[in-house]
Amino acid sequence: xxxxxxxxxxxxxxxxxxxxxxxGNTTLSDITLRLEAKAVELSFSVQTFQSNSxxxxxxxxxxxxxxGIAGCIFNPGAYTHYSIALRDAVAGVSFPVIEVHLSNIYxxxxxxxxxxxxxxxxxxxxxxxxxxxxxxxxxxKEHLNSLSAFGRP
Numbered sequence: 206x207x208x209x210x211x212x213x214x215x216x217x218x219x220x221x222x223x224x225x226x227x228x229g230n231t232t233l234s235d236i237t238l239r240l241e242a243k244a245v246e247l248s249f250s251v252q253t254f255q256s257n258s259x260x261x262x263x264x265x266x267x268x269x270x271x272x273g274i275a276g277c278i279f280n281p282g283a284y285t286h287y288s289i290a291l292r293d294a295v296a297g298v299s300f301p302v303i304e305v306h307l308s309n310i311y312x313x314x315x316x317x318x319x320x321x322x323x324x325x326x327x328x329x330x331x332x333x334x335x336x337x338x339x340x341x342x343x344x345x346k347e348h349l350n351s352l353s354a355f356g357r358p
Contacts, residue, residue: 206250207275209345210300211240211338212262213255214282220307228307231335240278243339247346249275259284263294270298276327276345277302278338285310285320292321301327301348303341307334 213233216223221232237253244251252274254265262281269277279302284291295302302325309332310317323329328344330337 206248207349208273209244209249209251209342210265210269210272210274210277211237211251211253212265212277212279212281213253214262214280214284215257216282217280218255218257227313229334236335236338239335240338240342243342247342249342249346251342259288259290263290266291266294266298266302269300274300275349276300278305278341278345279303279322279326280305280307280338281322285322286316287321289321292325295322296325301345303327303344304329304331305337305341306331307337308332 217233220228220236221230233255240251240253256262262284266277277300279295281288281291281304285304285306304320304322304326310320311331320329327348330340330344333340
């Protein structure tokens with residue numbers, strides 16, 4: 206069973222409490238439960254991690270290389286817009302990373318409309334709320350299947 210790493214960046218531990226008009230009432234625990242159920246359906250297992258610390262998120266990506274992670278779903282939160290260190294960590298791993306955002310970052314404040322992560326991610330899902338994580342899981346499944354079809358691990 207392939208393992209998928211799910212990373213949540215700063216302030217996502219406050220989901221359900223923080224700005225529900227933007228982020229909704231779904232908690233991080235709710236997202237994890239839904240992802241775990243979807244992962245079983247897709248023959249994946251998920252390993253989740255949330256941190257408000259940039260270095261911890263980088264360490265989790267690096268650790269994924271040694272743990273046989275097949276792919277990563279990553280909501281970098283505010284780090285999306287300026288963390289070159291996270292951008293370099295995403296570029297440095299051999300597994301595909303899909304960037305996810307609950308809100309549509311392109312329909313918000315202008316500083317949120319630029320992602321330094323997107324150019325090195327396999328793709329980005331933005332604006333669909335909590336289901337965006339599940340959509341990313343399906344996208345990873347399709348991408349990994351396409352690699353297998355061409356004889357790649």
